[in-house]
Amino acid sequence: MKRTFDMPGVSDLQQEVLSSDYAQRLYMINFVMSDFVGFMLAYFDLRASQIQYLNTMSTALITSLSIGIADSWNSGLAVDFQKNSSSAVEKENTPKDIILSRYNSSSDQPIVGSLLPTGYFSIRIVYRNIAGS
Template sequence: MKRTFDQAGVNDLQEEVLTATYADRLAMINFVMSDLVGFMLAYFDLRLSQIQYLNTMSLALKTELSIGIADSWNNNLAVDFQKESSSVDEEEDTPKDIILSRYNSSSTPPVTNSLLPTGYFSIRIVYRNTAYR
């Protein structure tokens, strides 16, 4: 079943991934790593503008997203995903910023008393025309 690409849809998919058998989770991780766009198309009901965005996304961003998602799931952690709603018609290609945060102890020096586990990855999608509250 395809999900809506929103907070609830992403949370639902992650619950499925993190409660799956190790073999099934590994298959999903491999899918994300090998074909992020294909993964998104297979699991989410995307609007045309979202599909176009995925297809024009830079290789660097696709790589960073796929590695961050895969690392989190491999460490049995959900990705911290936050997607604001657009304040204009959702069918319109609304300008947005994608903010990524990552903590991986193999590449980042240890932080004293850090609450972020190894593999922590955060994706935040912020629409530029969304009024701040």
């Protein structure tokens, strides 16, 4: 079943992935790593503008997203996903920023006293306000 690409839809998919047996979770991790765009198309009901955005994303962004998601799921953690819009606010070509945050125990500079678990990954999609809209 395809989900909406919003906080509840992403949360629902992650709950399914993290509560599945290891073989199924490994299948999903491998799918995200090998074909991020295909994964998104298979599990989310996306609008034409979202599909176009996926198809024009840089390789660097796709790689960062896939590795962050895969590492989190492999550690048994949900990705912290935030998307600050509703369909009424989010227009077809509204500019957006995608902010990725990551904490990994192999970092050169560990975060002292951090409460973030190893493998923590956060994706935040922020839609910009456009003057006159």
